[in-house]
Amino acid sequence: MQPDDRRDLAAMMYPLMRALVAVELPVLAERGVSMWGYSVLTALDRTPIRTQAALAEAIGADKTRIIGTLDELQGAGLISRTPDPGDRRVRLLAITDDGRRVRRAVAAGIRAREERLLATLPAGDRRGFVRALQALSALPPAELESLAGGE
Amino acid sequence: MQPDDRRDLAAMMYPLMRALVAVELPVLAERGVSMWGYSVLTALDRTPIRTQAALAEAIGADKTRIIGTLDELQGAGLISRTPDPGDRRVRLLAITDDGRRVRRAVAAGIRAREERLLATLPAGDRRGFVRALQALSALPPAELESLAGGE
DNA sequence: GTCAATAATATGCATGCGCTTATCGTAAGT
């Protein structure tokens, strides 16, 4: 194998990200959800979350900026935000049935378009790509930092 | 193979992108180059380019925003920007020897850190990942649009 | 009962982005 001639990962990923976002936006717009909103729905569909700060951290968002998103989602009836009876400072966050429906519809639309993109790849590369992406995106930030650090 | 349960590609890629950028920034800062500047150097190291608009398009940048970047690079002696004697409206863009040196140094630093990331992957997935990334990032925007379009 | 810590929230700032418009010098077609 030769010295692995390729462009930088970020350089390749950046335009691809933009393309993927461009693919997602119309699907999201159709259901009136923002990107962050969709991210919230996805997180809450996995499991309810006890505090907004925890939610923000889970999806890599800013804990103050997320508030508007939650307002919108709650206004649209897609999530519930109820004060914890045990500690009335915290809001218990959960997705509603409507939210679940919206999330599924959006996910299906996005997935269908992604499939068309991935279909251009050889099967082996495609599997490797998705698996590598899953593995890398699952690395905890601490791990990433240690890999990134020092010369 | 079951119905391919995974998160959306963009959702996985977004945090990964951020991590990669965090990896690159210190390397770039060390050499006093910006992300866009590095992108320009990379493009020009491949081949000189005849107009700034063409450069901008090649690297997916905005043709007006790129000007400051070019000023900086030229000021640092990393690129040359000479009026085309044949058409004095256009500036012939080329990387200088110094620019080449900087680009190589930055690329080496980035590559070394990327390798550490990729080393966490099984060899097969890793190759598939890089190849898929190369293939997808090489798709012309028109192709991407057609793949993205319609339900 | 007082006080320090915490969750949610509001607000402001600096930055960078994509986009648009305007200006200026230059080219090229008629």
Add this chain to the structure above:
DNA sequence: ACTTACGATAAGCGCATGCATATTATTGAC
């Protein structure tokens, strides 16, 4: 000559971001 088109540049807009700070309600420790 006159007009149209083009490349580089400057300036400004609207938007989203990350970050920092302040406020309010609530809690728990002392």
